[in-house]
Amino acid sequence: MTTATLTRSATTTSGGYGFRSVAQMEWLKLRSVRSTAWVLLVFAAGLIGLAILVMAHQHWATMSPADRASFDPTNNSYAGLAIGQLAFGVLGALVITTEFSSGMIRATLAAVPNRPLLLAAKAAVLAAVTLAVGEILAVGELVLRSPAPHATLGQPGVLRAVLMAGAYPALIALIALGLGAVIRHTAGAISAVVGVLFVLPLIVVPLGTSIQNSVGQFMPMLIAENSLTAVKPVAHSLSPGVGFGMLCCYAVAALAAGTWALARRDA
Numbered sequence: 001m002t003t004a005t006l007t008r009s010a011t012t013t014s015g016g017y018g019f020r021s022v023a024q025m026e027w028l029k030l031r032s033v034r035s036t037a038w039v040l041l042v043f044a045a046g047l048i049g050l051a052i053l054v055m056a057h058q059h060w061a062t063m064s065p066a067d068r069a070s071f072d073p074t075n076n077s078y079a080g081l082a083i084g085q086l087a088f089g090v091l092g093a094l095v096i097t098t099e100f101s102s103g104m105i106r107a108t109l110a111a112v113p114n115r116p117l118l119l120a121a122k123a124a125v126l127a128a129v130t131l132a133v134g135e136i137l138a139v140g141e142l143v144l145r146s147p148a149p150h151a152t153l154g155q156p157g158v159l160r161a162v163l164m165a166g167a168y169p170a171l172i173a174l175i176a177l178g179l180g181a182v183i184r185h186t187a188g189a190i191s192a193v194v195g196v197l198f199v200l201p202l203i204v205v206p207l208g209t210s211i212q213n214s215v216g217q218f219m220p221m222l223i224a225e226n227s228l229t230a231v232k233p234v235a236h237s238l239s240p241g242v243g244f245g246m247l248c249c250y251a252v253a254a255l256a257a258g259t260w261a262l263a264r265r266d267a
Contacts (some may be wrong), residue, residue, distance in 0.1 A: 022112050022121040030095065030125055039091040040133055043169070046083030047137050078138070078165045078228045085197060085224070088130050088169040092176030093189035095126055096258070100184045115262045119181060123174055123255055130173045135166030160240055164227040171247045172197070172220065178254025182261045197221055223247055 017025070030036050096119075099105040112118045139162060175196070180189035201219050204212045216222050223243035238246060 017112055019117060019121060022117060023125055025111075026095075026121045026125045030129065033098075035094055035098075036091065036129075039087050039094075043084045043087040043133065044137055046087060047078070047080035050080035050083060078161070081165060081169060081224065081228070084134075085169045085172045085220075086194070088134075088173040089176040089193035089197065090190055091130070092126060092173035093180040093186060093193060095122055095177055096180040097184060097186040097189050101186060116259045119177075119255065119259050119262055123177055126173055126177055127170055130170040131166055134169050135163070138162045138165035161228045164224070164240065164244065167244070168220075168224045168227070168247065171251045174251040175220075175254040178251070178256070178258035181255075181258025184261075218246060220247060220250065 099108060108118065109115065112121075172193070176189060176193045179192045180186075183189045183192060197220060201216060201221055204215050207215075217237045222237055223246060226237040227240040227243050237243070
């Protein structure tokens with residue numbers, strides 16, 4: 001009886017916590033640090049504030065018939081995602097890099113020796129929080145009033161744009177989490193996110209229109225721009241469905257690289 005009990009205890013200790021317990025631990029970490037609240041506040045302020053500024057400068061009364069036909073209130077409402085995606089990218093990087101910089105990663109890995117499980121729990125909690133906040137604010141954007149007409153969920157393409165407006169920054173957060181696990185440095189991980197989102201599109205501009213159109217369509221910013229358009233699709237871009245699948249592939253690739261780095265390298 002004693003031998004059996006010791007065997008079960010040793011098995012439990014060596015196996016560490018299960019996914020649910022690790023996810024609860026990661027949720028406690030995420031909500032207990034002040035940076036999470038600040039990042040979510042920046043995301044909300046950027047998304048709503050910039051949308052208000054954009055819509056306030058829409059001179060609907062003086063628009064020509066052609067401008068009114070191409071006017072897209074849905075796309076204008078989500079102009080603030082240019083800032084919001086960076087805020088969630090910072091949050092995704094901080095979820096993992098702060099543990100390396102503080103040395104807390106050693107205690108975490110001692111409690112959860114299964115490193116792929118640890119990163120999976122971090123990704124699940126991060127995705128749940130960012131997706132929930134993103135979708136709530138994305139729906140709230142539609143109720144903002146302006147002199148110009150506003151979109152409703154019943155109009156073609158609007159529901160898809162709303163769902164993408166919440167999912168896109170959440171996927172950017174997951175990409176940042178994967179990059180953070182590889183780089184293990186907060187400034188470096190955030191710089192990598194900025195490079196992917198803002199620098200890469202600028203690099204292809206001098207390379208000519210053909211390369212810009214063929215390569216640029218696979219970049220996250222252009223994918224988001226086309227997916228958030230309900231009236232007029234962006235030229236030389238992937239369809240919203242294909243673009244969303246491409247973003248998911250980017251997130252999976254980043255997390256796979258982060259899992260490999262976390263499992264192979266010492267803390």
